[in-house]
Amino acid sequence: MTDHVELTGGSAEDVERELAAWNRSMEATAARYRDMRLATETVQVTESSPDGAVTVTVDHTGQVVDIATTPALAKLKPEQVGGRVLATIKRAQARLATRVGDAMRATLGDADPAVDRMVEQYRTRFPEPVSEPEDTQYRFGPQDPAPAPPRRPRPAARPADDDEDFGGGVLR
Numbered sequence: 402m403t404d405h406v407e408l409t410g411g412s413a414e415d416v417e418r419e420l421a422a423w424n425r426s427m428e429a430t431a432a433r434y435r436d437m438r439l440a441t442e443t444v445q446v447t448e449s450s451p452d453g454a455v456t457v458t459v460d461h462t463g464q465v466v467d468i469a470t471t472p473a474l475a476k477l478k479p480e481q482v483g484g485r486v487l488a489t490i491k492r493a494q495a496r497l498a499t500r501v502g503d504a505m506r507a508t509l510g511d512a513d514p515a516v517d518r519m520v521e522q523y524r525t526r527f528p529e530p531v532s533e534p535e536d537t538q539y540r541f542g543p544q545d546p547a548p549a550p551p552r553r554p555r556p557a558a559r560p561a562d563d564d565e566d567f568g569g570g571v572l573r
Contacts, residue, residue: 433508433509434508434509436508437504437505437508437509440504440505440507440508441461441501441504441505442461443461443504444460444461444497444500444501444504445458445459445460445461445466446458446459446493446494446496446497446500447467447493448489448490448492448493448496449489450485450488450489452473452476452485453471453473454470454471454473454474454476454477454485455468455469455470455471455474455485455486455489456468456469456470456471456489457469457486457489457490457493458493459490459493459494459497461497461501463494463497463526463527465490468486488530491527491530492530494527495527495528495529495530497523497527498520498523498524498527499520501519501520501523502516502519502520502523505519505520
C-alpha cells in the first residue's frame, strides 16, 4: 500500500491525473479492507468432542456462541463434563487462525503482510491445545479448601447458686 504520493512533475493536468489515480488506489485498498473485515467477522468454527458428546461453535473473537450436547454426554461422569467442554472450546479456538487467515487472503491476497500478522496474533491468543485426555477432570472454585477456623471454647455454665444477677432475673 502506498502511503505517500510521488509526483513526477509536469503540468498541472499531469499532477491532477496522478493524484486522481492515487485517490482511486486508496479507495480500492480501503474497499478491500472493508471486505476483509466483513469476511473475518462472519468466521465461525464448530468443533465436536471425539465421542460426539459436545459440539461447540466459536465466533471470530473466540467467544463461544453455541454449545450443543448429545445423549453421549449422559455416559460421562459429572466431573468429566467440564473437561470435555473446555477441551472442545480450545480446539475450536485453535482453528480460528487458519479460518481467519483464509478469509483475509480471499480479499487481500497472499502478499499482504497484514494477513501474516493477524494469523500470528490469533495463534498467540489461541494456541494449539496441549494433548490431554478427554476425561481430564476440572474443578471450579478454590482448588484447596480453606482450613476450618479454630473452634472457640464454649463458656463454662454458671453454677445455679451464682448471685451475680442480684437476686434473680429481670423478667418475672
